[in-house]
Amino acid sequence: MVRVSDEVRRLRKRFEARAEESHIWDAVQLARNPDRPYTLDYAERLFTDAFELRGDRAFSDDEALITMLARYHGQTVVAIGHQKGRDLSERTRRMFGMPHPEGYRKAMRAVELAERLGYPILTFVDTPGAYPGVNAEERGQAGMIARSILSFCQASVPIVATVIGEGGSGGALAIAVADRVLMQQNAIYSVISPEGCAAILWKDSGQARKAAYAFRPTANACLDLGVIDRIVEEPKGGAHEDVDAAAKLLDDAIRHALQQAEMIPAAERRRARRAKFRQMGVWGVVDEPTGDIG
Amino acid sequence: MTPIEVNIERPGGEESGGRRHPNTCPTCRSHYREDELRHAQRVCPHCGHHFAVGAMERIEQLVDPGTFVEIGSDLRAADPLAFVDIKPYIDRLSAAELQTGLGDSLVAGHGRIVGRGAALAVMDFAFMGGSMGSVMGERFCLAADHAERFGVPLISVTASGGARMQENILALMQMAKTVGAVDGLREAGVPYISILAHPTTGGVIASFASLGDVVVAEPGALLSFAGPRVVEQTTGEKTAADFGRAESNLRLGQLDAVVPRRELRGELAKLLMLFSPAEDEPTGDNEPLMTIVEGDANPIDKVLGRLGLGRRRG
Numbered sequence: 343m344v345r346v347s348d349e350v351r352r353l354r355k356r357f358e359a360r361a362e363e364s365h366i367w368d369a370v371q372l373a374r375n376p377d378r379p380y381t382l383d384y385a386e387r388l389f390t391d392a393f394e395l396r397g398d399r400a401f402s403d404d405e406a407l408i409t410m411l412a413r414y415h416g417q418t419v420v421a422i423g424h425q426k427g428r429d430l431s432e433r434t435r436r437m438f439g440m441p442h443p444e445g446y447r448k449a450m451r452a453v454e455l456a457e458r459l460g461y462p463i464l465t466f467v468d469t470p471g472a473y474p475g476v477n478a479e480e481r482g483q484a485g486m487i488a489r490s491i492l493s494f495c496q497a498s499v500p501i502v503a504t505v506i507g508e509g510g511s512g513g514a515l516a517i518a519v520a521d522r523v524l525m526q527q528n529a530i531y532s533v534i535s536p537e538g539c540a541a542i543l544w545k546d547s548g549q550a551r552k553a554a555y556a557f558r559p560t561a562n563a564c565l566d567l568g569v570i571d572r573i574v575e576e577p578k579g580g581a582h583e584d585v586d587a588a589a590k591l592l593d594d595a596i597r598h599a600l601q602q603a604e605m606i607p608a609a610e611r612r613r614a615r616r617a618k619f620r621q622m623g624v625w626g627v628v629d630e631p632t633g634d635i636g
Numbered sequence: 637m638t639p640i641e642v643n644i645e646r647p648g649g650e651e652s653g654g655r656r657h658p659n660t661c662p663t664c665r666s667h668y669r670e671d672e673l674r675h676a677q678r679v680c681p682h683c684g685h686h687f688a689v690g691a692m693e694r695i696e697q698l699v700d701p702g703t704f705v706e707i708g709s710d711l712r713a714a715d716p717l718a719f720v721d722i723k724p725y726i727d728r729l730s731a732a733e734l735q736t737g738l739g740d741s742l743v744a745g746h747g748r749i750v751g752r753g754a755a756l757a758v759m760d761f762a763f764m765g766g767s768m769g770s771v772m773g774e775r776f777c778l779a780a781d782h783a784e785r786f787g788v789p790l791i792s793v794t795a796s797g798g799a800r801m802q803e804n805i806l807a808l809m810q811m812a813k814t815v816g817a818v819d820g821l822r823e824a825g826v827p828y829i830s831i832l833a834h835p836t837t838g839g840v841i842a843s844f845a846s847l848g849d850v851v852v853a854e855p856g857a858l859l860s861f862a863g864p865r866v867v868e869q870t871t872g873e874k875t876a877a878d879f880g881r882a883e884s885n886l887r888l889g890q891l892d893a894v895v896p897r898r899e900l901r902g903e904l905a906k907l908l909m910l911f912s913p914a915e916d917e918p919t920g921d922n923e924p925l926m927t928i929v930e931g932d933a934n935p936i937d938k939v940l941g942r943l944g945l946g947r948r949r950g
């Protein structure tokens with residue numbers, strides 16, 4: 343007999359009540375809206391000065407992921423974000439925001455710099471996922487994502503991550519392990535795209551809407567499940583309707599989150615961040631004798 | 637290893653076009669009785685093909701008889717999203733538990749390998765494709781906790797299609813959670829050995845499984861972030877026959893070794909020896925027990941850990 347905690351029961355009830363919500367698919371559409379502000383649009387508005395750090399010092403510069411030194415409210419920070427392109431040539435150059443291993447290696451280079459000089463890290467998550475190509479695989483895509491996550495775990499400087507568009511799978515999480523995780527109201531965050539989920543479970547990628555309803559990639563669901571700390575409001579109609587206003591709302595939320603992250607003593611930050619992610623997940627406990635010998 | 641006598645049945649060579657008996661070798665089409673295959677550690681005695689091994693059988697293959705103690709066996713997935721695709725998630729879970737006899741896709745615990753203690757996290761592909769959800773992540777962390785607490789190496793054996801979609805974002809977070817556990821081991825100076833079996837893909841290879849201090853794979857195992865079908869469908873690129881295979885990964889610098897299953901226990905024993913302090917005898921019979929005590933763990937726990945024992949549940 344499985345005993346399920348009250349917490350899980352509460353979550354299930356809430357989700358069942360929301361099953362008919364039509365805003366789930368709207369959020370998927372808004373998160374992917376081609377006019378939605380990207381990392382560089384926010385960087386322009388949030389930072390007074392910035393210098394882009396390019397290249398992984400090993401293979402190439404992956405433009406799907408950008409890193410920069412920037413001045414944020416009078417202090418130097420390291421900013422890391424996925425970057426989609428606006429027009430077709432830029433989209434192609436930036437691989438639609440899907441990094442190769444060298445993108446994550448560049449991110450790790452930026453984390454190492456931040457750690458060494460004591461700069462806080464701000465990340466902006468907006469990718470359909472890491473690029474699933476033959477070259478990416480041959481250069482160790484999986485291992486690089488793992489090592490990127492590890493480098494974010496190991497840093498002792500404050501980290502604030504914000505999902506600003508599509509938080510797609512491991513390619514997103516690779517730069518999203520942080521002391522405070524924020525998510526814009528119309529952003530999505532999921533283990534696989536709705537299309538990918540539909541293709542596997544329904545054997546039909548055309549069932550993406552159904553998949554999205556079933557797995558709830560929305561900010562509300564992420565907040566309920568304890569995966570994010572706060573939802574960042576967007577202007578009416580979505581961030582693209584008023585980019586300056588969206589940037590202002592984002593600025594307030596990030597500044598506040600950064601202050602909270604800075605309050606954790608540096609010596610405890612690594613353990614505290616680990617503990618934060620350790621408590622993520624829900625399960626029940628069965629009554630059964632265990633194989634205890636002691 | 638003594639030669640194993642087997643009866644090899646040849647199923648006539650005709651293309652059976654579709655379903656193959658699980659005990660028929662997909663490479664050379666030899667067919668075996670269940671006890672023959674089990675005795676051969678599920679490696680085809682004819683051509684060396686590595687069949688899938690369940691978690692409990694894998695533990696039997698690797699661990700000294702009678703020394704394995706399971707941790708976290710009472711945890712079960714809780715379906716917080718009330719997820720339904722073609723079938724409800726809860727039904728898939730019950731079917732998987734009935735089929736495999738396991739509570740989830742990973743068995744955690746500790747035991748001895750040729751006398752030396754180790755924490756173990758062993759996956760079972762038969763349980764929902766070895767998918768990683770909340771229970772799997774927590775069990776992996778319990779194994780890592782044991783390793784850290786008792787100062788013994790952690791060994792994981794993975795076989796997984798990736799994160800469990802039915803738990804969506806919580807499944808994704810298990811990548812961060814398990815990598816956090818590896819970070820804990822690194823901070824504590826505890827070694828981690830990762831063994832990759834066929835297939836290890838998606839969220840599992842993109843998290844803890846790639847972070848072993850030593851990473852070895854079984855021959856022919858598919859080890860990639862995206863599987864060949866996803867690569868072809870998404871990018872239109874063609875994948876070679878050896879795409880993502882263990883041997884390619886070794887050549888590309890992603891692995892330390894490809895180790896045939898029959899040699900795995902021996903190689904693990906060697907690694908556990910190399911990771912143990914100088915002059916450390918495996919059985920512990922003549923050990924000066926108190927001199928090995930260090931760090932903040934309870935001295936008795938550390939000694940018991942070294943002997944592959946525990947005095948409390950993980």
